[in-house]
Amino acid sequence: MAENGKETTLDIKDAMAILRHRKWFLILPLLLVTVIAFGGSYLLEERYQSSTMVMIGQKTYLSKQLQAMVPGQEQNRFSSLQQKNLLIAIHNEILSSTYLARLIDELGLAEDPETVRDAQKLHVKRPDIPARDLLYRILINDLRKNIEVDFNGENIIEITSESSDPARAMGIATKIAEIFKDERLKREMSGARGALDFSDEQLEIYKANLEDAENDKAEFAAEYLRNQLDESVTAAANIRSIMADIDNIKLIIDDNMTNQATVRSRLSKYKKSELKLDLSDEYNTLKSNISNETERLADLMLKYTWSDPKVLNANLRISNWVKDIEDLIKRSVERRFENAPAVEEDDLKEFFVLQTREMILRGKKDDFEVALSTLRDRIARQPQYEIQMRNLENEVASARDIYEKFKDQVTGSEISQSLMRGEAESKYRIMEPASVPLVPVKPNRVKITVLGAILGLVIGGVAALLVELLDNSFKKVEDVEGYLNMSVLATIPNIASIKGKVKVG
Numbered sequence: 001m002a003e004n005g006k007e008t009t010l011d012i013k014d015a016m017a018i019l020r021h022r023k024w025f026l027i028l029p030l031l032l033v034t035v036i037a038f039g040g041s042y043l044l045e046e047r048y049q050s051s052t053m054v055m056i057g058q059k060t061y062l063s064k065q066l067q068a069m070v071p072g073q074e075q076n077r078f079s080s081l082q083q084k085n086l087l088i089a090i091h092n093e094i095l096s097s098t099y100l101a102r103l104i105d106e107l108g109l110a111e112d113p114e115t116v117r118d119a120q121k122l123h124v125k126r127p128d129i130p131a132r133d134l135l136y137r138i139l140i141n142d143l144r145k146n147i148e149v150d151f152n153g154e155n156i157i158e159i160t161s162e163s164s165d166p167a168r169a170m171g172i173a174t175k176i177a178e179i180f181k182d183e184r185l186k187r188e189m190s191g192a193r194g195a196l197d198f199s200d201e202q203l204e205i206y207k208a209n210l211e212d213a214e215n216d217k218a219e220f221a222a223e224y225l226r227n228q229l230d231e232s233v234t235a236a237a238n239i240r241s242i243m244a245d246i247d248n249i250k251l252i253i254d255d256n257m258t259n260q261a262t263v264r265s266r267l268s269k270y271k272k273s274e275l276k277l278d279l280s281d282e283y284n285t286l287k288s289n290i291s292n293e294t295e296r297l298a299d300l301m302l303k304y305t306w307s308d309p310k311v312l313n314a315n316l317r318i319s320n321w322v323k324d325i326e327d328l329i330k331r332s333v334e335r336r337f338e339n340a341p342a343v344e345e346d347d348l349k350e351f352f353v354l355q356t357r358e359m360i361l362r363g364k365k366d367d368f369e370v371a372l373s374t375l376r377d378r379i380a381r382q383p384q385y386e387i388q389m390r391n392l393e394n395e396v397a398s399a400r401d402i403y404e405k406f407k408d409q410v411t412g413s414e415i416s417q418s419l420m421r422g423e424a425e426s427k428y429r430i431m432e433p434a435s436v437p438l439v440p441v442k443p444n445r446v447k448i449t450v451l452g453a454i455l456g457l458v459i460g461g462v463a464a465l466l467v468e469l470l471d472n473s474f475k476k477v478e479d480v481e482g483y484l485n486m487s488v489l490a491t492i493p494n495i496a497s498i499k500g501k502v503k504v505g
Contacts, residue, residue, distance in 0.1 A: 018468050025467060026460035030453060037452025038445065047442035048166040050173045052434040054157045054181060083151060090157055090180075091149040099179050100140045107175055109139055147176065156431060166437045173434035181428045203407060210399040217392040242301050242372045249365045256358045263351045267344070277332045277352060286325040291363055293318050298367035302375050322360060326353050 019026065093099065104110050110132075119135035126134065152158040159180070161173035267275070297314040304311050330349045337348050 022464035025464040029460035030456035033456030041445040044443040046440035048437040050169040051160040053432040206403040213399045298371035
């Protein structure tokens with residue numbers, strides 16, 4: 001600065017003099033801003049950080065010496081650009097909506113009441129978006145701000161989570177690392193899992209085929225056993241016996257019909273509608289018993305002869321029930337035709353008994369004819385049964401062979417998958433698990449206090465400089481001479497009083 005043709009300069013002594021003179025302009029802002037910064041740091045929210053490190057290994061099939069000798073087997077080394085691109089890819093993968101949504105679900109972060117209220121308020125402004133989606137968007141955005149992903153070495157990923165709750169910071173870091181590892185394992189094992197799923201599906205199909213073949217064989221074997229004749233009875237003998245029974249029954253029926261015609265001629269005065277009886281439930285029961293036992297007798301005749309106890313007992317039961325039903329008919333005739341002469345009553349009893357016997361005989365003949373046809377058919381089909389049984393046995397053996405092969409393949413796939421999982425788990429290994437942070441990383445009170453002191457010094461220095469520049473008083477002899485353009489003849493020094501040196505009285 002030039003005044004009256006003379007240039008004034010500010011040297012170090014002048015600066016020191018100004019600082020001594022304006023020291024309170026430096027001290028007061030320094031103290032005030034430092035205290036405010038230090039005290040204000042206690043008003044800031046404490047933030048905790050927890051970190052975990054995941055190692056991404058490389059698949060190695062050869063030793064290091066062989067890797068150096070075999071082309072293409074040397075250990076992969078990432079360039080700085082490749083490492084940067086890989087970090088960006090992993091960073092985007094970890095902070096993707098899929099990973100973070102799974103993190104929110106597994107840690108139950110969506111249950112936070114404060115975040116739920118924020119989502120509900122935002123839903124009022126954006127009713128077109130479901131409140132649940134807004135809640136997840138808020139949480140995902142907050143997690144992306146508080147999760148950092150970086151390389152800590154060539155193939156070690158460091159995941160850092162920040163939160164106001166130390167336990168939550170550790171939980172987020174631990175869980176996101178587990179999700180990253182789990183998703184990478186799923187991706188690498190998807191091929192093996194697909195092959196195993198295919199083998200499982202095929203195994204279930206061929207297991208069902210084997211079970212069907214075994215069931216078919218079991219059903220056919222049961223039928224085959226049912227159709228086989230008893231070893232003590234020859235088929236020809238049974239056929240002759242049944243044919244003889246049928247012929248005998250036909251003769252009895254013919255005699256019965258002749259006798260019925262004779263008796264009916266003696267009862268000509270009765271109309272057909274009058275020759276009816278009101279029979280009780282006991283009659284129906286006996287009739288049903290005779291019919292069922294006749295069917296059973298026909299089945300027994302497929303295996304046993306007339307002399308067999310089972311056949312004899314069945315015939316005895318039928319004879320007893322026939323006798324019972326004839327007695328029941330006679331009593332019914334007595335009640336129905338109580339006013340008829342004794343001779344007519346006997347004819348009526350004989351007529352109704354003959355009708356009942358005809359019905360029983362015809363039923364027995366029909367059952368025996370069915371049995372005879374069945375027996376002949378079984379005998380004719382005996383070779384086909386044996387051929388069919390061998391075919392079914394071959395089908396069962398073939399189905400079991402295919403099933404066992406797929407079972408072995410599934411076992412091999414499971415072993416292969418276990419080996420791949422072991423390799424994949426060693427490839428993605430958590431080197432340093434997250435732990436609960438003991439001290440907050442924010443706010444850094446020392447740093448804030450130092451910055452406050454520096455700011456106070458800057459403010460004080462600027463204030464002192466401004467005050468000095470705005471002060472128009474003379475501070476040096478040269479300033480007076482320059483201002484008056486006259487030489488100073490003498491100066492009067494500033495004499496400070498010396499307290500205690502002068503005594504009064």
